Amino acid sequence: MGRFKICFALLMLGVFSWAGLAETTQFDCEFDNLKNQGKLTFQINNLESADEMELNYEAFTDYEGEEVAFTYTGDELEQYWYWLVYGETGYAEFDDELNLQLPIDDISCEVGKLHLYANNGYRFGYLSVSHNCSKQPGQPTPKTYTKVACELSQVD
Numbered sequence: 257m258g259r260f261k262i263c264f265a266l267l268m269l270g271v272f273s274w275a276g277l278a279e280t281t282q283f284d285c286e287f288d289n290l291k292n293q294g295k296l297t298f299q300i301n302n303l304e305s306a307d308e309m310e311l312n313y314e315a316f317t318d319y320e321g322e323e324v325a326f327t328y329t330g331d332e333l334e335q336y337w338y339w340l341v342y343g344e345t346g347y348a349e350f351d352d353e354l355n356l357q358l359p360i361d362d363i364s365c366e367v368g369k370l371h372l373y374a375n376n377g378y379r380f381g382y383l384s385v386s387h388n389c390s391k392q393p394g395q396p397t398p399k400t401y402t403k404v405a406c407e408l409s410q411v412d
Contacts, residue, residue, distance in 0.1 A: 280312055285370075285406040287383060296370075298326045298358075299411060303378075306350050311358075350374075355381070365389035372406060379406050 281303045285296045299312035311325040318324045348358050354374040361367050368385030372378040380403070387398040 280411040282315075282409045282411050283372075283378070283406045284409070285404050288403040288405075289400075295329050296326060297329070300348055300356075303356075306354070309348060309350070311348050360385060368400075370404065372404065377408065379408060380404065381406075 280299050280301050282297065282299045285298075286294075287296075297316070299315040301310050301312050302308040313325045314323045316324050316327040318327075348356060351357055356372040356374070356378050358370040360369060365388055366385055367388060368383065370381065370383050372381035383400070383402050383404055385400040387400065391397045
């Protein structure tokens with residue numbers, strides 16, 4: 257039992273100390289339903305501090321030359337990413353278990369979240385979106401769900 261506690265402590269120390277090596281962490285994320293078709297990329301400043309964590313809004317430049325927090329590479333831009341990529345209201349937050357969440361709210365049409373799990377170093381999670389404006393009378397609200405895999409790297 258003692259060895260398990262020591263191994264777990266070392267693992268957690270490694271996960272959290274790795275996140276603290278640099279102030280900015282870049283996430284390059286692929287989605288199961290769009291394999292090899294595109295990547296969503298974003299950066300978070302101060303990932304190791306819940307009080308100071310924030311999206312890096314100076315990370316990328318959009319098609320109009322404005323600084324933005326997200327970029328997307330690939331042929332298609334999914335409609336529910338539009339608000340994340342081109343909107344200016346995106347933010348990142350931790351839930352009670354220190355999982356990383358990026359809420360999506362495109363004027364209540366596309367509502368959901370990108371959720372990355374703390375227990376795997378924010379490398380895996382899911383994207384869940386309700387398409388409220390696509391709902392037909394008498395039918396359930398259409399939803400999108402896909403697993404997410406992200407590569408993390410430190411940015412100078």
